[in-house]
Amino acid sequence: MKKIYSLLLLNMLVCSLAFGQMVPRGMKYQAVARDLTGAVMANQEIALKINLTSPQAKGGQVHYSETHTVTTNQFGLFTLTVGEGKVGSGGFSAIPWSSEDIWMEVAIGDKGKSSFATLSSSKLLAVPYAIHAATASELVGSKFNPMARAAAGDPGVPSQTWSLFGNSKSEETKDKLGTTDYMGLIFVTNNIERLKITRDGDINIANTLNVGKDVNIGRDLTVDRNVYLNKGSTGETINYGPFTVQRLSPTYLTGTLKVDGITTVTNPTESTGKTTGALVVEGGTGIGKNLNVGGNTDLDGTLNVDGVATVSNTTESTAKNNGALVVKGGVGIEKNINVGGNGDVDGTLNVDGITTISNTTESTAKNNGALVVVGGVGIGKNINIGGNADIDGTLNTDGATTLKNTLVVDGATTLNNTLNVVGNTTIQGLTNITNTTQSTLSTNGAFIVAGGVGIGKNLNVGGSEVINGDLNVKTNTDLDGTLNVDGASTLNNPLTLNSTAALNGQVTITANVGNAEDNYDSYPLRVTGNEQGIIVKLTSSKPQRGNNYLTFMNGGGTATGRIEGFEGIADGVRSAVNDLVGEGSDDASQDRNQDVPANIPTGAANYFNTNYGFGAFQLTLSLIDNIIRLTTNAIACAVGIGIAGDCDDIFWSSVDVIVGGIQLGGYIGYNEQTSAAGVAYESGGADYAEWLQRANSKEMLTYGDVVGVKGGVISRSFVEAEKFMVISNKPAVIGGMPEAGKEKQYAKVAFMGQVPVKVVGRACKGDYILPSGSADGMAIAIAPGDMKARDYGRIIGIAWSEADPKKVFNYINTAVGINSNDMAGMIEQMQGLLNNMQVALQKAVPEYKPMFYAVDQNQKPTLAAVDYTKAPSLQETVVKNVGGRAQYASLKDAMQGAKSYAATQGVNLSQYPLMNEFFNNPTPEMAQKVQDHYMKALARAQNLLARMEQSKPAGNK
Numbered sequence: 001m002k003k004i005y006s007l008l009l010l011n012m013l014v015c016s017l018a019f020g021q022m023v024p025r026g027m028k029y030q031a032v033a034r035d036l037t038g039a040v041m042a043n044q045e046i047a048l049k050i051n052l053t054s055p056q057a058k059g060g061q062v063h064y065s066e067t068h069t070v071t072t073n074q075f076g077l078f079t080l081t082v083g084e085g086k087v088g089s090g091g092f093s094a095i096p097w098s099s100e101d102i103w104m105e106v107a108i109g110d111k112g113k114s115s116f117a118t119l120s121s122s123k124l125l126a127v128p129y130a131i132h133a134a135t136a137s138e139l140v141g142s143k144f145n146p147m148a149r150a151a152a153g154d155p156g157v158p159s160q161t162w163s164l165f166g167n168s169k170s171e172e173t174k175d176k177l178g179t180t181d182y183m184g185l186i187f188v189t190n191n192i193e194r195l196k197i198t199r200d201g202d203i204n205i206a207n208t209l210n211v212g213k214d215v216n217i218g219r220d221l222t223v224d225r226n227v228y229l230n231k232g233s234t235g236e237t238i239n240y241g242p243f244t245v246q247r248l249s250p251t252y253l254t255g256t257l258k259v260d261g262i263t264t265v266t267n268p269t270e271s272t273g274k275t276t277g278a279l280v281v282e283g284g285t286g287i288g289k290n291l292n293v294g295g296n297t298d299l300d301g302t303l304n305v306d307g308v309a310t311v312s313n314t315t316e317s318t319a320k321n322n323g324a325l326v327v328k329g330g331v332g333i334e335k336n337i338n339v340g341g342n343g344d345v346d347g348t349l350n351v352d353g354i355t356t357i358s359n360t361t362e363s364t365a366k367n368n369g370a371l372v373v374v375g376g377v378g379i380g381k382n383i384n385i386g387g388n389a390d391i392d393g394t395l396n397t398d399g400a401t402t403l404k405n406t407l408v409v410d411g412a413t414t415l416n417n418t419l420n421v422v423g424n425t426t427i428q429g430l431t432n433i434t435n436t437t438q439s440t441l442s443t444n445g446a447f448i449v450a451g452g453v454g455i456g457k458n459l460n461v462g463g464s465e466v467i468n469g470d471l472n473v474k475t476n477t478d479l480d481g482t483l484n485v486d487g488a489s490t491l492n493n494p495l496t497l498n499s500t501a502a503l504n505g506q507v508t509i510t511a512n513v514g515n516a517e518d519n520y521d522s523y524p525l526r527v528t529g530n531e532q533g534i535i536v537k538l539t540s541s542k543p544q545r546g547n548n549y550l551t552f553m554n555g556g557g558t559a560t561g562r563i564e565g566f567e568g569i570a571d572g573v574r575s576a577v578n579d580l581v582g583e584g585s586d587d588a589s590q591d592r593n594q595d596v597p598a599n600i601p602t603g604a605a606n607y608f609n610t611n612y613g614f615g616a617f618q619l620t621l622s623l624i625d626n627i628i629r630l631t632t633n634a635i636a637c638a639v640g641i642g643i644a645g646d647c648d649d650i651f652w653s654s655v656d657v658i659v660g661g662i663q664l665g666g667y668i669g670y671n672e673q674t675s676a677a678g679v680a681y682e683s684g685g686a687d688y689a690e691w692l693q694r695a696n697s698k699e700m701l702t703y704g705d706v707v708g709v710k711g712g713v714i715s716r717s718f719v720e721a722e723k724f725m726v727i728s729n730k731p732a733v734i735g736g737m738p739e740a741g742k743e744k745q746y747a748k749v750a751f752m753g754q755v756p757v758k759v760v761g762r763a764c765k766g767d768y769i770l771p772s773g774s775a776d777g778m779a780i781a782i783a784p785g786d787m788k789a790r791d792y793g794r795i796i797g798i799a800w801s802e803a804d805p806k807k808v809f810n811y812i813n814t815a816v817g818i819n820s821n822d823m824a825g826m827i828e829q830m831q832g833l834l835n836n837m838q839v840a841l842q843k844a845v846p847e848y849k850p851m852f853y854a855v856d857q858n859q860k861p862t863l864a865a866v867d868y869t870k871a872p873s874l875q876e877t878v879v880k881n882v883g884g885r886a887q888y889a890s891l892k893d894a895m896q897g898a899k900s901y902a903a904t905q906g907v908n909l910s911q912y913p914l915m916n917e918f919f920n921n922p923t924p925e926m927a928q929k930v931q932d933h934y935m936k937a938l939a940r941a942q943n944l945l946a947r948m949e950q951s952k953p954a955g956n957k
Helices: 127-139 145-150 570-580 601-610 611-638 648-673 789-794 824-844 874-881 889-902 913-920 924-949
Strands: 006-015 026-034 045-054 061-071 077-082 086-090 103-109 118-122 185-189 192-197 204-207 465-467 471-472 483-485 487-491 548-553 559-566 678-683 687-694 706-710 712-715 723-725 734-735 746-760 767-770 779-782 798-799 809-816
Touching: 026 648, 045 118, 061 077, 192 723, 471 559, 611 648, 611 889, 648 779, 648 889, 706 746, 723 746, 723 809, 746 798, 767 789, 889 913, 913 924
Parallel strands: 465 483, 471 487, 687 712, 687 734, 746 779
Antiparallel strands: 006 026, 026 077, 045 061, 045 103, 061 086, 103 118, 185 192, 192 204, 548 559, 559 678, 687 746, 706 712, 706 723, 746 809, 767 779, 767 798, 798 809
16 A cells, blocks of 8 residues: 555653553554655644554464554654554453564554555564563562572672662661672772772772761871861861971961960070061061060060050160160150150150140240240141230231131231131232132132122133032023032023033933924924934944833823834844753753753843844744754664654754754844844834825814825715725824924825724624715725625725624724735636636637636636745755655665755754764764753743743833
């Protein structure tokens, strides 16, 4: 019988459902269904017949037969359990697994017939024979039973009885892991010795030993290299015995050294400097109690004594270099100093505290009095004089001067610092302050005024001006330099800037001006340039939809439109795809069915959450599905459980992967070539409209009204017109702006997009919206099948919403300006009529040769093989390129054929290292490794999709 379908076995598992004397009930069977062209049979119902036979028996014997009806998924994949189908003959439990070789024969039902076509007959290999576990009870008590040997007093049991799945019901006093003879025990990974227990009990470890908790060592610990203690932020090292450092090796302590007992340094080396001696401390030394030093003490730094310091030596001082206490440098004394004898000060005497001179001698001249200073006197702060002060020379005041009474100055007065005047000061002449101190705050500078300053005429400031409080300007202000204002500034008159102004903070303009849209003075922000207007520069190098150049809001703060960025993000998407696929990052030895952690790459989450990025995300998912299907087919073909001669399915699976890679790369590549910066104009409106002139300026027109158009003039009263259109509601773009003052002569008419239309009666999605014909501004909905020939010239648009039958009329969301193919139905009806006329003519005139049109299948006969012109599919194109469907005898041949095809298509497999290795080394193990990796990638993608949906904020773009 002709082969109808191609099935590729994906996986066959033996499921042991009971042990002991109970035989398991079935085996899992998965396969992918394809038609003769190699295309996947997705979402289709097929019938299968399974026979378990012994062909080697005389005449062949069918032990068990059953049938299944299954439905494939979107990948053509189906699953069934052998043993749970509709039984045709025999019994599954009666199959002689242990005595005969069992073959599985797969047949598929012929469409429309009751017969089945045999597809394959394959001998079941060793793996399914785990079903023979029902006979395991025969081993109990045998010489191979380790428990029986142990009970019989055997000194050891074979090591092969150690289970890699873990042993249960073990007894601590009996069960052991190791040797019973005088031999060592070696543990290996990758066939390399990692741990060895010698026959004497020593343990040798080849690499690092990581211990999670405490380590107790009964005897010596010898370490040949470095020892690191307390590397973390916590923990301490405690030594209970003597601590000895041998071989004169240095000891370095980077942390605190605490010694609770006496510390004796017996080294007698004399100290001649701070870097020599028995004990050298590079940092400071804190001593809580007495310090006794037998010899001299040299201090290079400061000596701070918190307690009383007594110098008992009684040597008299006759000069600054002798006496009981000699200090070569200065002496700083924070509190009282009491000197019993005379005090001679050769240098400067600085007194930080109060100095009281009790002598009451009156001063009549500069060389007598209680205090006589031969040289000058510098006073850093206030001087209070109870009596008169006579100054024979110039009085220079560098600091603040407070005058509480009249100041009479006959000559010039120079003030080099602050002048504090408590009362009013009137200066009638020119005042020059020559101090050049720069001002950085309101409390410093050459001239400081604590209160306000009233200036009757011009104020000229040569440098920068910083105003921390309010600045009220009631007349014109000219600023030639920088104006820095930290606080609020109120300008009650025009502000003229003759130079560039840089505003680094947020600027809010609140103005109470007029509302006339054509009046220049009605706008809070006005820009008058030379040849250019306003420029907006964003910090983003590639502005996206979330980067807005301008946003328009209503009075309630709701955005009604915006001018936003529109930039390709191909580089980011390419990186995000690589992050998601993540080749080489998985450990293929792990169970591929385990839960995958939600460690989604940040790049993927950022870049896939956009319209463009989501398209790349979908193509990535398709590519992953194709790769998983390829590896599934490869595994089945390699182990010989697929259908004989069907390894060529590997080629077509590889082609699916190559085509998917081409589509994904082309999608991203095109965006890379067209990623020039641009802007998008977004609005709540959904149509493009233009202002059209009214036939009657007094005619009331509201949104949703149907109007006729004659020569560019509109009116609801037009029953016949060149075209019927609708008044727009909220257009996104409006063209043809009328002249100022003439707006009432025009109305906004929707040209393209979505617009609400007033419709009387029923309306369903897909209906044509036509004028009512009553010149009332209303419309009606007509189903496509009920359209008349003249109706097509009156179409307003297509209904995209349904009518509420309870209402007199409804606003129906209508797509206008996009129904360019509306005459197709009428033309097809006319072609069908012409076909029928030619059939009648041919009967009347046999020699007439008709030329039929391609119409609907119900209107026969047709001349063309298809209903309309279309391009060949990718699969058909590939078949044509490779010269038809090739036949491959092995997995390696099929993969090499696919690799050659990839080269002709310019596909660089090296960008997917794991897949490239698989194409070069197509083994079952490599196929399993690739499948494990991409199963995890698929789980990551599904997890990412769910998390993007959950984290997407309300109103997010």
